Amino acid sequence: METYVIHVTKECNCDCTYCYEDDKTSLYTWEEVRGFIDNILKFRTSDSFNVEFLGGEPLLAWDLIKNSYEYLEELEDIYVGYYCITTNGTIMTEEIADYLSKNSKIGYAVSLDGHKWANQLRVFKESRENTYDKVMENILFLREYGVEASIHMVTHLYNVSTISSSIDHLYKQGLTFIDLGTIEKTMIIDQDYCDRFIKELDIVSKRIIEGTYPDLSIGLFNNLKPKSDVRSYIKDPVTGKTIGETYGRSGSDITHTDEYEMNRCTEATEVSEMIYHIRETVYNMHQNRLREVSSDDN
Numbered sequence: 442m443e444t445y446v447i448h449v450t451k452e453c454n455c456d457c458t459y460c461y462e463d464d465k466t467s468l469y470t471w472e473e474v475r476g477f478i479d480n481i482l483k484f485r486t487s488d489s490f491n492v493e494f495l496g497g498e499p500l501l502a503w504d505l506i507k508n509s510y511e512y513l514e515e516l517e518d519i520y521v522g523y524y525c526i527t528t529n530g531t532i533m534t535e536e537i538a539d540y541l542s543k544n545s546k547i548g549y550a551v552s553l554d555g556h557k558w559a560n561q562l563r564v565f566k567e568s569r570e571n572t573y574d575k576v577m578e579n580i581l582f583l584r585e586y587g588v589e590a591s592i593h594m595v596t597h598l599y600n601v602s603t604i605s606s607s608i609d610h611l612y613k614q615g616l617t618f619i620d621l622g623t624i625e626k627t628m629i630i631d632q633d634y635c636d637r638f639i640k641e642l643d644i645v646s647k648r649i650i651e652g653t654y655p656d657l658s659i660g661l662f663n664n665l666k667p668k669s670d671v672r673s674y675i676k677d678p679v680t681g682k683t684i685g686e687t688y689g690r691s692g693s694d695i696t697h698t699d700e701y702e703m704n705r706c707t708e709a710t711e712v713s714e715m716i717y718h719i720r721e722t723v724y725n726m727h728q729n730r731l732r733e734v735s736s737d738d739n
Contacts, residue, residue: 442522443490443694445481446686447474447509449502455529455572458562459597461626462497467682474505477675477684478512482519484695489520493527495686500532507540510547525550527593529563530576533583542586549583550591551576555607559600577614584615591618596638597628604641605648612654620660623716630712635719639726646727650734661720662727668717676702 451467453460481490492513494506506526513521523546530551541547554560557573564571580590592611596604608619623630623638646662648654673696675685687696696703 443487444493444688445490445695446493446495447477448495448497448683448685449474449499449505449509451497451682452501453496453498453529454501454531454566455498456564456566456569457529458564459595459624459627461624464683465497467497467680469502469505469682469684471505471508473677473680473682473684474509475512478509480695480698480700481685482516484693484698484700485519486694488518489522491522491525493525495527498529498532499526500528500537503537510544514546521546523548527552529572530579530590531565531572533579538583538586538588541583541588548591549588550593551580552593552595553577553611554595554600555603556610559594559603559607562597562599563595580614580616589618590616591620592616594619594621595624596621597624598630598634601634601637601641604638605644608645608657608659609648612657617654617656618658618660623719625712625716630715632715635715638719639722642723643726646723646730649727650730659727661723665721665724672706674704674706676704678702 449469451462451464453462453465492509494509496502499506510524513519525548527550530553541549552563553573553576554563557571560573560576561571563573565575583590594604594607600607604621611619621642642659642661645654645659649657649659649662670688673687674683675687675696676682677684678701684701687694695701696705
């Protein structure tokens with residue numbers, strides 16, 4: 442199912458060392474966001490799709506998220522399978538927690554790079570303090586409302602050796618939905634990183650097969666995004682602001698109109714090839730283990 446990413450703000454209360462975002466100031470009006478949604482609908486090739494809200498820090502623009510969700514949910518001729526807020530996890534209020542608890546189609550995906558020491562490059566803009574404590578506080582606060590967070594771990598040279606210990610730590614905090622990404626634009630990725638990434642996730646894979654983590658879901662173990670899954674950045678030609686993104690699999694959807702400027706990430710680089718290789722290796726490694734277990738059971 443197609444996923445459309447809606448940008449609601451470029452402002453952020455954090456200043457992560459590896460941040461890839463060039464625009465850190467743009468704000469959006471409801472008219473801009475609604476106009477983008479209307480064009481998604483106008484040029485859609487399917488009546489079913491998913492929506493992700495992104496920033497900056499999207500919860501700084503909570504009203505735009507709420508307005509977008511309610512606007513789409515009121516439409517009778519389309520179906521949004523799920524909504525996801527991808528957040529740094531540092532902002533939470535009783536209003537937001539209560540709303541999420543009453544609207545279970547909205548997922549809460551937190552960027553947290555593992556245990557506290559693995560998360561050292563994610564810091565607040567003003568205090569320069571590690572965001573870990575505040576993020577965990579908010580995760581536990583949300584849990585009181587019956588809302589569980591999923592975790593997105595960003596990995597790089599300085600925390601790749603902690604992947605297995607970080608996943609173990611997060612699992613023991615009750616966090617059972619974890620995916621991993623790799624810094625590509627702002628930090629160097631080398632062969633040592635690649636080798637350690639595979640080694641660390643090999644440890645996690647073995648533990649899952651052995652039953653150490655019975656309800657743990659690692660996104661990379663379950664799904665390998667194909668190379669053809671090209672991401673397109675959608676820019677407003679008048680303001681120059683990136684208004685959204687899509688994975689661009691629909692062919693004739695909004696990414697193939699003259700309404701916006703498109704930046705398609707089609708060029709393969711040495712680094713992108715390295716990253717795809719390690720993700721493919723890890724995925725196949727775990728899937729092979731699952732097949733071996735299934736064969737033994739039979």
